Amino acid sequence: MNPFDVTVYHDINQFAGHHPVLDAFMAFIAKDALELYALLFIVAWFAMPKAEERKRHALVVSFCSGVLALVINVVISHIWFRPRPFVALPKGSFTQLIPHPADASFPSDHTSGSFAFASGVAGSQLRWVQYSFTILAVLTMIARVYVGVHWPTDVLAGLVVGLVAGRVMRKYERLVRPLTRVALRIFHYGPYSRGAVHAKSSVAR
Numbered sequence: 001m002n003p004f005d006v007t008v009y010h011d012i013n014q015f016a017g018h019h020p021v022l023d024a025f026m027a028f029i030a031k032d033a034l035e036l037y038a039l040l041f042i043v044a045w046f047a048m049p050k051a052e053e054r055k056r057h058a059l060v061v062s063f064c065s066g067v068l069a070l071v072i073n074v075v076i077s078h079i080w081f082r083p084r085p086f087v088a089l090p091k092g093s094f095t096q097l098i099p100h101p102a103d104a105s106f107p108s109d110h111t112s113g114s115f116a117f118a119s120g121v122a123g124s125q126l127r128w129v130q131y132s133f134t135i136l137a138v139l140t141m142i143a144r145v146y147v148g149v150h151w152p153t154d155v156l157a158g159l160v161v162g163l164v165a166g167r168v169m170r171k172y173e174r175l176v177r178p179l180t181r182v183a184l185r186i187f188h189y190g191p192y193s194r195g196a197v198h199a200k201s202s203v204a205r
Contacts (some may be wrong), residue, residue, distance in 0.1 A: 111158030119166020
């Protein structure tokens, strides 16, 4: 345990257990952030015009960024196992609002995935998605410390992993275009929408 982690952890966690509404909100974000992202992905995917391909590809890149971030975290956690605060700190010196296995604490999977989603969709002109993803990522980063299951450097490392994963996936976005095409074909969107197919048929005639 380093002084920075212990000090900042207690600075944030000290508010837990005193404000029921805030506790409930932070616990919800800490536990269910990924489910909220799933909901945002679904809404964004189906809210766009059926012919829109480029922005839907950005969503696929964003999703793959999150997957890449989690893979990176698995590698890191196998190289260096770090106990969680509720394991390392003396009983009664912290407040833990949600149950959690005593697995590797570093880096934070929730934070890595959240910032990877936000980074993966950056520059895609899906501004409301990018803003929503980023705000939720920041809340998740704070909430994971607030509820007592992560050290501050766990979430800071998660932020870095997420940003790197998003940047890598944006740079090599062409690698996941086949996945985008499969998804578009399944839902009859983009070049597979009825309007696009009809236009191609008319040109062919």
